[in-house]
Amino acid sequence: MKKIALIAMTAAAVIATPAMAQDVTGTINITGSVAKKCFVLNGSAVSSTFGTTVALGELAKSDGTLRASSDLSSAFATAGGSALDAQVVCTSATPSVSVTAEPLANTVTADTGYDNSIDYRADVTLTTVAGDVTVNDPSSNIAATTTNLTSRLTGTGTNVKVRTSNWTADGVLVAGSYTGKITVVIAPGA
Amino acid sequence: MRKLIILSAPLALLAAPAMAQTAVDGTVDINGSVAGRCMFIVPNKTISLGEISLASNGKLDVSKVNGRSETLTGWCNNTTAAMTVTATQLTNATTAPTGFDNRVDYTATAVTGSTSANDSSVTAGAGSASSVGLFSGDIVVTLSNASTPNNGLMVAGTYNGNVVVTLTPTVTVGG
Numbered sequence: 001m002k003k004i005a006l007i008a009m010t011a012a013a014v015i016a017t018p019a020m021a022q023d024v025t026g027t028i029n030i031t032g033s034v035a036k037k038c039f040v041l042n043g044s045a046v047s048s049t050f051g052t053t054v055a056l057g058e059l060a061k062s063d064g065t066l067r068a069s070s071d072l073s074s075a076f077a078t079a080g081g082s083a084l085d086a087q088v089v090c091t092s093a094t095p096s097v098s099v100t101a102e103p104l105a106n107t108v109t110a111d112t113g114y115d116n117s118i119d120y121r122a123d124v125t126l127t128t129v130a131g132d133v134t135v136n137d138p139s140s141n142i143a144a145t146t147t148n149l150t151s152r153l154t155g156t157g158t159n160v161k162v163r164t165s166n167w168t169a170d171g172v173l174v175a176g177s178y179t180g181k182i183t184v185v186i187a188p189g190a
Numbered sequence: 191m192r193k194l195i196i197l198s199a200p201l202a203l204l205a206a207p208a209m210a211q212t213a214v215d216g217t218v219d220i221n222g223s224v225a226g227r228c229m230f231i232v233p234n235k236t237i238s239l240g241e242i243s244l245a246s247n248g249k250l251d252v253s254k255v256n257g258r259s260e261t262l263t264g265w266c267n268n269t270t271a272a273m274t275v276t277a278t279q280l281t282n283a284t285t286a287p288t289g290f291d292n293r294v295d296y297t298a299t300a301v302t303g304s305t306s307a308n309d310s311s312v313t314a315g316a317g318s319a320s321s322v323g324l325f326s327g328d329i330v331v332t333l334s335n336a337s338t339p340n341n342g343l344m345v346a347g348t349y350n351g352n353v354v355v356t357l358t359p360t361v362t363v364g365g
Binding site for chain 2: 022023024025026027028029030031032033034035036037039041046089090091092093129152154155156188
């Protein structure tokens with residue numbers, strides 16, 4: 001009799017127990033990406049270049065030799081003004097920087113005792129999250145000076161400054177126009 | 191005399207009427223139940239946004255996010271079934287310095303029939319539940335209101351997030 005009752009109870013339990021209500025979930029995964037890139041910000045304007053023309057005026061002293069280096073360095077910064085400073089941002093963490101300084105040259109031939117090329121050093125200071133990094137490239141060396149930043153360029157404010165130093169020439173400068181160029185290339189890097 | 195009695199015995203047998211039979215029946219009750227239940231037929235999809243920053247300035251390109259959608263399929267068999275959405279922001283593991291962002295927020299809206307539920311990834315957790323009742327069919331999930339915390343430059347790399355749609359069989363919405 002006890003056995004029969006047990007069986008009856010078990011059967012009743014099976015029939016009466018409803019399946020438990022359970023939450024179910026559906027998932028939509030969302031993926032996206034941001035490529036490595038660099039650009040120049042000027043306020044809200046965005047471009048791929050920055051720069052200006054720096055007119056140094058008379059390069060020679062009254063004796064025909066090059067003005068003092070400190071004088072030219074100061075003149076360069078003053079004439080270039082704020083255009084020598086830029087905000088460059090990169091989405092990548094370790095941009096690469098290349099600086100190439102080309103001497104100021106005059107196409108007029110320089111005889112012995114004269115010079116038609118003025119060398120200097122381009123000093124480019126980059127402000128990174130970890131601090132300033134300066135890349136120096138002498139115009140006497142044709143090759144660019146390159147470096148890989150180890151931290152990100154700051155995301156706000158001016159973070160690239162171009163200055164010059166170590167201006168030098170041999171002898172009397174031949175008359176005429178002198179042109180040179182500093183090229184700064186900032187790339188996203190690895 | 192004894193013989194007569196014996197002979198009458200068959201008469202007695204003949205006279206005995208059959209006893210009246212009352213109809214009886216036995217009953218087997220049958221019962222069963224169907225639990226409130228929901229199920230996804232298509233429980234997973236992926237929305238690939240591709241490049242999400244503007245080539246021009248490196249900030250979020252909201253057009254890559256807003257309006258993007260995918261469709262799940264499911265059903266619920268209960269009048270009190272509810273649907274909730276949990277949107278989790280897209281993030282990049284790389285640290286974002288000042289001026290940069292490594293997070294993309296958005297609103298996810300799930301629609302089935304005339305019922306919708308939504309959630310913003312700006313705040314953690316699920317959005318409000320909406321009653322879906324009995325339904326069977328598509329659940330279209332659409333993204334909108336894309337933004338970054340600082341409207342900053344997007345840090346390079348991969349961004350991942352997700353939208354979870356939860357169907358609950360027995361919830362009284364607003365009760």
